[in-house]
Structures are given as structure tokens and as C-alpha cells.
Amino acid sequence: MNVRQAPEFPEWPQYDGHEREGLIRALEQGQWWRMGGSEVDSFEREFAAFHGAPHALAVTNGTHALELALQVMGVGPGTEVIVPAFTFISSSQAAQRLGAVAVPVDVDPDTYNIDVAAAAAAVTPRTRVIMPVHMAGFLADMDALGKLSADTGVPLLQDAAHAHAARWQGKRVGEHGTVAAFSFQNGKLMTAGEGGAVLFPDSERYEAAFLRHSCGRPRTDRRYLHQVAGSNLRMNEFSAAVLRAQLGRLEGQIRTRQQRWAVLSPLLAQIDGIVPHRPDGRTDFPSHYMAMFRVPGIGEENRNALVDRLVAAGIPAFAAFRAIYRTDAFWETGAPDETVDQVAARCPNTEAISADCIWLHHRTLLAEEQALHRTAEIIADAVAAV
Template sequence: MLALHGGPKVRETPFPRWPQYDDTERLALIRALDQGDWSRHGGKEVQAFEREFAEHHQAPAALAVTNGSHALELALELVGIEPGDEVVVPAYTFVATSTAVQRRGGVPVPVDIDPGTFCLDPAALDAAVTGRTRAVIPVHIGGHVADMDAITAWAKTRGIAVVQDAAQAHGATWRGRGLGTLGSIATFSFQSSKVLTAGEGGALLLPDQDTYDSAWIRHNCGRTRDLNLVTASSNFRISEFTAAVLRAQLARLPEQNARRAARHAELTAALGEIPGVRLQARDERCTATPHYMTTFVLDQDVLGGVDRDTVALALLMEGIPAFGTYPALHRTEAFWTGRTGGARVEELAERCPHAERVGRDGVMIPHQALLGGRQEIDDIAQAVAKVLAGLPRTGTVPA
């Protein structure tokens, strides 16, 4: 019997907690405190973190900012997005991707995703481009790098800017190269659930010194290093304390990503044996990923209309951390509170069937579940099999 219906749980023991920390973070905070200057203007932690983060991703430069949303907004400002400009975004992503466009006064234009990788589908770009298209935001969803070869080539021939939303892709590589080598701005989040976290924070990887200098001024209230106010902007600076924690967390990232990669291979092998489970695929050119989420979609042709939200709840009751995927952007109320260019829900749903399916039938297992051992993997697979076998089918397969 399912735990949802009063039966015994598959797992009683908690999964590894997140974030993970020890005296390294404590000493880092004391180090920042003892500087006596807690601002990036006088301290050393922010500059050191930016240098280390850029090196980790093979980028010419990095700029630390307040959070991932601000990183996206600043990136869009840097590539020149103005009110009324259109920016192509994947229809399946966390809503912050489109919200950043709307907060610049731009119009996000959702396009469908690749049915395997769940990342923006380059084949959908031509139908979305207009004379007002100024940028495209590929999202490296779950840490899986989007098809940067095709997207970059498509954008270059049209004079369209590329901004990578890498909020979930810390340490990911494409063809063995860091995300800072791909010739475009990449933005990151350090929010509490991310594989690199200080509770909050964000960063941009910048492709050249001129872009870094412009970003630095704009994140500093529009003020140059010699205190001249040269443009209207805002304060996106982070504190020395945030940077000190991030430096400690960054030092852990390679080992944690390697551990997640090993466990993820075991988990996907086990889940792949369960009827009705369709796993997120990985482009072979994505040579490393932090596995921010292990995502699978319920194949309703096999499962006969089982309800995704009930599956996620039943897994939680079995002691497994599991959540429903993000809804497609056009299914999110927040999307419709900004500029949308006159699109309608039904139109976007028809144009983006793969995003519809992943948003409706997807289940996510968070990355900290991969920081344990083989027992954690076996428990997840056992619980998924138990839940899918034990829940009733509606008999109605969604279109």
C-alpha cells in the first residue's frame, strides 16, 4: 500500500541536507568580518570570488551581483534591450527568464523546447523571429547545456544577441569548454536551492573587458570607479559576506558535481527500467553538468492518465524529495502581468506542445538527493516504481 494511503514509507531516513557547510564557511565569514570593510569597494572577497568564478568557467571576467534575476536584467541591459524589443525564450523555464525581459520593457516570445533535452529547440527559432527580435535566451535547464552551436550560429547571422541563462548550470561544459568561452554573456543564480549557494546572489560571465567595464558601472548605481555618475542604473552589488561564503562553496563544487554525476548515472539507469518514465536526455556535446535536477516525464500513453501532482505528492509521502516541473510560461499567471505582444494562451500552447507536456507531466528530483550513496538511488527508484504501479489511472490521456 502506498504511504499516501496509510502504508509504510519506502524511506524513513532523510536525504543529505542542503546546503552543505562546515568550518570552511565559518572561517570565511570571520575573515570577511575581520577586514573591517564589508563592501566590495574596500574588501577583497568579492573581487577574489569573481576571479575564481571566471577561472572555473574559463571566462575572461565575472561580475557578482545581488541575485540571478538581477543578473539577467543587467545582461539584457548590456545587450541593448529597450522597451518594445522582442526576446526569444524557451516556453519551458522558470518564469524569471521571461520576467527579466518584461522588467526591461521587452516582450518575451516563447518557443518550444527539444522533446529530449527540454532546452530551447533551435528549429523553432525561425518561426519566432520578427523585425523587432533583439536577443535570444537559451536556458541550460537542469544544468543541461542548450544547443549553443546552432543557437549562436542562428543569432550571429541575424545580428541578434545571445544571453545564456545558466542559473542551473554551475560548472557545466559544452564540448569540454566552460560556459565563459562561448562568446556570449552567461548569468547565474546562487539562490538557496542552487548547487552553488550563499542563500542569495548571482553573477555574470562577461566575454570581454569592455563588457565587464560597462557591467561594473551599471551594477554600481551607474557610477564609475572614480565616482562619476555616468548612466541611470541601480545597485546590484553583493556584500563581502556573501562572496566569502561563495568562495568556500565554489571550492566544494568540483567534487560535488563529480559525485552527482556518478549517482545520476545510476539513478537514470534504474529509472529507465520503469515503464512510463521518460527521462530528460543529454546532448552528447554537453560534456559536464551539475545535475541540478533529475527530471522525468510521465508517459501517459503507458500510464493511462495518472495525475502528475498526485505522483509528486505520493513520492514525498514515501520519503522521496520530488516536485512537479515548472508550468509552461503561458500557464503561469505572472507571465501575463507584463508585455506579451498580444499572444493568447491557446496560441502558445499550440506552438509549444513539448513545453506543455513537460510542464504538465514532469517530475523533478533535486540535486541533493544525488549527494548520498547507492541506497538513496535504490530508494528513489523503488518509490517511483511503487507509486506508478499503485496510483489509479483516469483512463484519459492528455492531448
């Protein structure tokens, strides 16, 4: 492979004086947990309004956001949750940790989002939730999923860990009338190192989740009258203060990413052997959590070697998610009564994508256009050397 100068990419996370001011504000208010301070309450109001939802509940991380959402939606032992087979493992583990069975279904080969027909075929009388994951900041087919939910009576839980600010035909995540969960882990589009949030379309489930996330204890309780079983999933005031600042610059960063993907995607498409991510255009405001592309036929071993070459050349590249059913963790508890091979046989697209897909960190799409041209040149050289 020819040696080229490494492109310059912005660091991540990004911060400025607004985060510093928020941290000092949280410090000096003298109350550092949500029940005494104001930062978490303010962040919840701002995040809910930004996404068009009536209610938001801030929690400790994105995995807990999914688990809490599933719990208040009635998921537990004896129930099933349909999840895409191509996703980060938290999507399935959140259900499995509640004693439910996670049922993986295939994804679309172009969008990498849940295959709605496959989800429909997996619905049983035990199905309690269908969980689309909005891969790389492009929403799954919310029209078809909404119809499936209406036809079956099974509610949707949007795993929106990649989809802060994204819109489907003009509708924000919180405007689809479903519960939705977000992550603020260090690599996400807005971050406090860790953190999560759940959007609720109704007061009943929001209040139920508030109790569950605060050890089952009502806000005004002074006598330890815990009403339900719960856990401590409360976000602290410092994290909320940072996230308020992060939210303020989110949309501007996303618009930059949209412009840069319009440059990088055609450059990738010109490289022999590469197929860029081809999402559904009905996501008319994508958030571009990742810049993804496939190298069909490369095989997992060569794909991993290609990622290593890109990293060595200064590109923030990563192998795509492993199919969740090809991890030991998936089979520890709450797995379907099938073998790995049986699940794989009905998930051919997931099998292929897991072996040939690469993603670039979203800070790549905050770089100058010249850096994107160098990135494409380096990728072309690396692919040619496989």
C-alpha cells in the same frame, strides 16, 4: 502504495569550516561592502577563471543577473527576447521588467532545452537577444545556437542558473564568447542563500554592467557624479566569502552527481511509464542541477498527486516548471500579441512536459547508491498507485 523505508539524503546547503573561515575573514577585514572589501573582487576573479571567461560581475541574485545582462545588451522597450517556454519565470520576467516583449518558444521533448528551429522561426527585426536556458545542468545545443546567432546577428545570453561548471564538448560556459548569467539562490549547485553573477566576454559590456549595478557611479567617484541610470545590485562581502568556499567543492560534488545519475537513470528507465531525462550527450560534463523524469500521459492533476506521494515517502520531489505563458505574471506586461491558446499551440512539447514532468532535488544525487535504489523502488510504487 507499499510503505518503504525513506532513503537518507544529505542536507542542502552543505558547508564546513571553509565557509566559517570566509565569514570571519569578511567580518574582520572591517569593510563589508564590495567597494571597500576584497571578497567580492576575489570571488569574481575565481569564478571567471573557473568558467573560462575574461570577466565576472557578482550581483544580488540570479534574476538581477539576467536583467542586468539584458540591459547592457540593449534590451528595452520596442525590443523582443526569445526565451524557452519551459523555464523558471525569471527568464522571461527579466526581459519584461525592462519593457521588452518576452517571446516564448518550444523546447525539445527529450532534453527540455530550447528548440533551435523554433527560436529561428521567432526571430524578427525587433529581436535583440536569444536566451537559451541550460536545463538541469545540460547545455542547450550551443553549436546550432551559435550558428543561429551568427546567421541572424542576434546575440545569445546563456541562462546558466543550472549549469555551474558544465561543459559543452569540453568548452566551459564562459568559453562560448557570449554573456552568461548564474544564480546562487539557496537551492542552486553553489549558494549563499541568494546571489548571482554575469560572465562577460569583453571589457566594454563588463564596465557598462559595473556602472549599472552600482547606481551608475564610477568606482572612484567622490562627488556623486552618476553617469548612467542604474540600481544597487552589488553583492556583499559575506555572500562572496561563502561563495568562494562553495566554489572550492563544486567540481567534486558534480562528479559525484554524475556517478549517481548513472545509477539512478537506468533504474528509472526500468519503471513502467517513466521516461528519464534524455539530454544531449555533447554536454560532456553535466552539472546535474536536477534529476528529471517524465510520466507521459499522466496529466497535471495526477502528476501533482504523484509528487505529493513521493514527498510523503521522503523523496525531495517537485512538479516541473509550469509553462511561463500559463502564469498570470507572464501576461501582466511585455507579453506577445497572442492568446494563451495561440502560444500553447506552437509549444506542444512544453505543454506536455509541464504536465507530466517531475524533478528531484540535486542532493538526491549526493546520496549513497543504496539510497538511489530505494528511491527508484518508492517511485515505482507511487507510479503504480496512480
